[in-house]
Amino acid sequence: MKLRAGLLSVATVVITVIIITLTAIVGRLTAALVPAVTQMGVQLITEVLAFGCWWGFNRWYPKAKVSWWHAGVRHQWVLVVPVVIVLLGDATLHPEFQITVSHILMAILLGFSVGLFEEYVFRGVLVSAMRQRYQIGPVLTAVVSGLMFSLVHLINASGGSLTMTLVQMLEAVGLGFFFAAVYLVTNSLWLPIIGHGLIDGFDILAFGTLDNTAGMNVWTSLLYAVVFSFAAYWLLKTKRFAVQISANGSSQIDFARQPHEVRPVIQRQSVSAIKTLVAIAIPVLELGLGAVVAEVTTDKWIRIILVDLIFLIGLCTAIYVYHDVLSDHWHRFKHHLGSGLLVAICGVIAAYMLLSAVRQGLTLVGLASSGSSTIMSIQTAGLALVASLTTLMAPFAEEIVFRHALFYQWRGRGAFTWLMLIVSSIAFGLVHWNNFHGEIVQMIPYMFVGALFGLIYYFSRNIWQVILTHFLFDIIQVIAVIAMFILAIVQAG
Incomplete structure (x- = not known):
């Protein structure tokens, strides 16, 4: 992604946070001067003023040409129907509906004002600018739109639960990606606004607030993230729909089914016995040498450094033996980084859900045992940080050995x-x-997670897809170790 496009994405989040903060102050001042203004009234004023500020700001920068409605596509409203999934999901979270004329009116006004402001910024301005000014691909544009839309929700942590804010951000990634895809294929911003407004208006009626402490659940948010991410990817990649927000200023309306690209049939590949034996030997030797190091060395620092070196040698060996596969697959994968990142994120979510489900299943049948601690939980923060280097190397070596040599x-x-x-x-x-x-x-x-990674490799037909998925899966643990290390430093200071 071009540097200026990245700067625009970050600037969009920063400017939005500043505008929301300033307009919220104006809203609270209005409530102080006019006691009849309720909390919902304050939020309505905030959203309307924020939209006005961003509309004026866009005339100066980035000067994106926002398309509100395109009448050339028939039945485009059908693409908003999937938001019913959110309404049904939220209806399971113990709602307390307030059905009065005033409350319904306020829910409609506030819900659609939030939808108008947020969709104008993250779909209308950001998506249009990335396509028109920087010619970014549609999938990557939609992914960035969803991520930036998610990041701006961090502001909610200042007045509520950090955990529920993270849950809300997870949901926002999927919905933001989906709304961006709808805008890209229809050229009609009103469709995402309507879908967004329906969700927020329903939540106001059901829970009386848009605060993330109500109407949020980690499992429903995971479901929304996965379902809407796949729906968005299908919209952008299927030949049934043409992307209307063009990167060159011109586009054709075509919702007719186009012929699908025929993927080549998977052919039987010759297997090198020597390469396969070397690949199998790598993890066996790593385990054996690791056990020897643990037996002969009592110093924890020396032990961890030696284990890191063993893993590094194993990684270099695997790359050397299968460098042809890595090089060939990379030439294809680098042209689809946006969709590859999306598949990887969805794969990570699915992997953690599978990990949790299997562990719960083992507990139910009485097989799970306690004390599943790893090296990171029994070492000091500094030792854990050095030990986590093996976690960064693992996705590359393990995917070469277990997913390619032993399966693909x-x-x-x-x-x-x-x-x-x-x-x-x-x-x-x-x-x-x-x-x-x-x-x-x-x-x-x-x-089970290994089987999931194997299926990702099988259907993507690219080793870098599963390496990226595995890397994102493991990097979460590394981030946790870094946080532990920083916390240890702060406490020591």
């Missing part, structure tokens, strides 16, 4: 292909032997 290169062999998926997934779980001190039950959830 065996494709096109019928039942044997899927047998290798099972074998590689079990081996992937067992490679965490030292992390869980030999407790096999604790490794079972990672066997």
